[in-house]
Amino acid sequence: MNAAQFVLDVLSLGGAYALMALGLVIVYGILRLVNFAYGELIMVGGYTMFLVSGSGLPWLVMAGCGLTMAIVAGIATDYLAFRPVREKSVTAVLITSFAFSTLLQNAALLFISPRPRAVPLPELFSRTVEFAGVITPARNLITIAVAVIMLGLFSWLMRSTALGIAMRAAATNFRMARMMGIPANLIISAAFAISGLLAGTVAILWIGRIGTVVPGIGLEPLLIAFIATVIGGMRSLSGAVVGGFLLALIDTTLNYTLPQDLLKFRDAFTFSLVILILLWRPEGIVRGPASGQRT
């Protein structure tokens, strides 16, 4: 193992993790909703690409279809699972998002298949390249590049557009933001749509590693996003990115150093860390805006 290899691994894994975490935290920040159906948005993106794979369209168009459907599924989460119970308790919202996740997963089982389905990938994804003296799969470099572009785009959106500023205002104090004339439903739908866009991007990058999609594919990204957001700070968007890269650093370090029979307990360690952080430093590494309750 050499240093360049290690750095490259951390950056490519961290890029994917950061996008996953960001998609979860954009909804949580505004609504205090832990969207359990987030992993299923990734699944929807993957299955869409499988469904259009026979069409002979160029790959970029197919990827675009995947992204679009993930966004649609994100907005559908808002309308079907979230809006009907928004005025009720936090618990009700969490349960509906969990139910919606089960619904999407079983729809995939019922209407497609429980077996893995191959997703079209461009030949570039499986090629290896030499970069900075290291031989690495090209998809790792693609992941890093896409993560940089998406994070740049995202930060521009949140800082410089009216929508982004309105969303940040809603995340700080939802009720106050509404009083200032920010349309609540639009902001919430936008948050879900962005969450879907990030999930779709993750779907392409994540499935690029495996090559197939199964109904349960969303669970691992969801768990990763969970840990990353808790480490980085549930209330802060930059915290999610920091958390994603930090988690990638922890995971990669453990992978390189931990003996095999302890490595399988890695999830137990990282989730114990989640519990400890929520107990002793619930705001995570990056403190978000001061508290404000959901409507």
Place this chain on the structure above:
Amino acid sequence: MMATRNWWTFLLLGGVIVLVALLAELVGDRLLVRITTNLCISMVLVIGLQIFMGNSGILSFAHVGFMGVGAYTSAVLTIPLQMKGMALPNLYPILADVQVSPYVGIALGGLAAAFVAALVVYPLMRLSDAAAVITSFALFVVLHTIMYHWSDVTNGPRTLFGIPSGTTLPLAAAVAIVAVLVALLFKESRVGRLLRASRDDEIAAASLGAHIPRLRWQAFVVSALLAGIGGALWGHFITSFSPKQLWLKETFVILAMLVIGGPRTVTGAVVGVLVVTASFESLRALEGAINRAQVLSEPLVGMTELTLAVAMIAVLALRPGGICPSREVGYYLFRGRARDP
């Protein structure tokens, strides 16, 4: 001590369980007896979850984790000695020579789950709302990971087999009835009442001197005790299982039963189990019939869960308290009597 109407609730709910069990025994159909036994086991688990969730108002994802603790504890202690070498070749020597009857195993399974819960969850009880849910989910993942990889004791991801069959319908029904009693007694106890006060208004309850983390902790331990007993009953019912059967799908079914029935009442828990089991089993029978008829090219899977998920969202949107939102069944009876001239 409970008020008269709560005893009526107990008698009615217990009566329903007895009636269902008797009916299944009288018909004598093997499949029906199995379904009813499963129903009683689910009832123990759902009532266990109701004790924590209903009284504290906090959603807990860890319940199936504690069910697993109970199931594995009882399994390891009851697998016959001659089977143990095959089922768990690397078991620690202290445990390798132990063999107790399933009844003792079930009790110890419950105690083990309660013990683990008592040790681990106290600090978690300080959290409310979303943070509490995430920590309970994290705890569930930790428990699951341990069960999945601690091969010496759980046989890892592979199926653990050789567990002696011990759960009969009368036993499961009796435990379910005891669970109803425990849940009602807990609800009406000082701890239960204070906890429900904290559920409705955390700040007001704390200002009156309610020690909320301790109250929640007490409820959680009782809840884990029932989860462990339910898990052990389940283990001795199906006699071989793997950690994959103690994961999100099972959590979803148990949660759906409680949410559809009404998490705030014991009646709701019982009704939820009955309603969901009835619809689940008929859908499953339908699914099986379609698959046997081979109308479709591939076997149909996931229809039951899909329907359950839709039902759950519909209940939360249209009747958020579930079928029995706030009153136990005895209340209506008692009210009716009081009004009689």
